[in-house]
Amino acid sequence: MQWRGLASTVPQFRREVLKIPRIGMWHSAGSLLEDWGVPFSYSFSPSLFPKPPDWGPNLDITGFCVGSQNTTYEPPAMLAKFLSRGCKPFYVGFGSIAGDLSYIYKPILEAIKDIPDLRVVLQKGWGTLKDITAEDFIHIPNLKDRVFFICTPPAICPKCGKKPEARSHSDGLFCDDCVDSSSIEYAEGTWEYDILKALGRDNIAFLS
Template identity: 35%
Template sequence: MRPLLITVGSRGDVQPYLALALGLRAAGHRPVLAAPRRFEPLATGHGVEFVPLSDELLRAQDAAKGQGVRAAVAGARAVKPMLRRLLDDEAALADGPADVVVYHPKSLGGPYVAEKLGVPAVAGLLLPLYLPTAAFPSPILPFRVPRALNRASWRVTSAVEAPYRGMVRAWRAEALRLEGGFRPLADLVEEGPVLSAWSPLLLPAPDDWPERARPLGFWTMPAPGGWTPPERLARFLEEGEPPVYVGFGSSVGRDPERLTAAVLEAVRLAGRRAVLATGWGALRPGTLGDDVLAIEEAPHDWLLPRVAVAVHHGGAGTVAAALRAGVPQVVRPFLGDQPFWADRLHRAGVASAPVAGRLTAGRLAGAIDAAGELAPAARALAARLSAEDGVAAAVARLTALAASPA
């Protein structure tokens, strides 16, 4: 089978698709991964065939870091031309062979590339989007609603896509030369095959979901065998009690210096050592004491099992890694689906209450202390998670789909 996997976004959007590609290759298939250009070394380093897509949107996001509202507004004006160039890169994928297309909804063009190729289009969902339920509101809804409005709240997903719908329609006709029959992405995802890439232990399928949408388990990379930590990180971990990990991934707040100061004071109040992962710049540590170490990043699967508490932004990839590591969590969500995952972790008993709104040292220290009490529950859930293999389940689903009659 020749699966084409299309994803865009940050590393949290790309790495699960790379994990799926590795699982497909291990099963004897010949996957190709199409993703933003900057992730080519990551994919080819694992021996996965890679097609680079425009990463202008990521570069614009990088350039706007810390530049204030004016830069953000200017960047927003340039989004549509950047998206069109990204879609043109995706259109070129239809020139190659494929038996099935697995696409991230952020790609916008994935199902239409599959339409041009005449093969099944499967939405690879890293969070429950486009699948309405009365059990909980849309994960990207920025405010709470009464339970009676849960199902109606899912219309927000379609509304987010709506500003680009005309552009996608024109691109489908011009670049792919597909005439008539245009259907919005939201409708295609809701009605078509999906692979739900999260653990049912964290978010089971609601009773009103179709069987095809039931979660298969997280798509996780193989353990980083052979990864050697920097000497200073290895030495720091060996010289004292397991530290608190603090890292906010690609999330960037309005005032990194204030956030960093609050984090450092919280760690001191909690009487803990800490490893700070600066990531995309949410944390900007200056001079640090002997009880805090700053790094840019380290493989979560290597580092998180060695810490006492993980403080993070609530991105799905970090959530999965912390769950597998059996480490209790504190989530300071920034945007998007992060508040949703923070709430799910708290309900599962493996994270303290989400630290939403303004983060203060006292609030974070209290959350770290509360999370420390949840260590037994976190270890127990990790033991249950170890029996899941979301990649293998997705590979089996794709194989069956490709073999079924059209």
């Protein structure tokens, strides 16, 4: 899929800049690796996934790409408070992977329950968690000191029933027009409400 997205740019770069033969969109990913020897770099840590012995010299695991450490970023107040309450947490997220990821998150939550000192920042990402319920959280000892959850807000504001164009706050259950005047009980019956009740208001951020 990545090759399909880059196939109109890479051949031109090869021909005009590198002065080597262009590669057509009709070439499969397998032929790019095996026949053409196109170099690929995977930006994850070899400590997580060492380079397999059958990978050729054109495939490399480079480690994470980390930009400048000088940053003015300040986390939302709720997240900053969580970070200050204990040891550095692990971050667990699956980014743009779509579909129901409940089968992945359930064993993660079980691991948090079973490892006493483990602290985690969980991010829902693009996937859904249809089978994850409040029950999956409430059995974790010292839950509020150990789990911070970041997820997307509901598509529809539970109070006014409108689809917000944007939300400017991390308490994103409600749209900007309703947030200051709304009790979380307006969201009762939603998946987000159940998770919020389990984790507490200070341990979940709804971020678009």
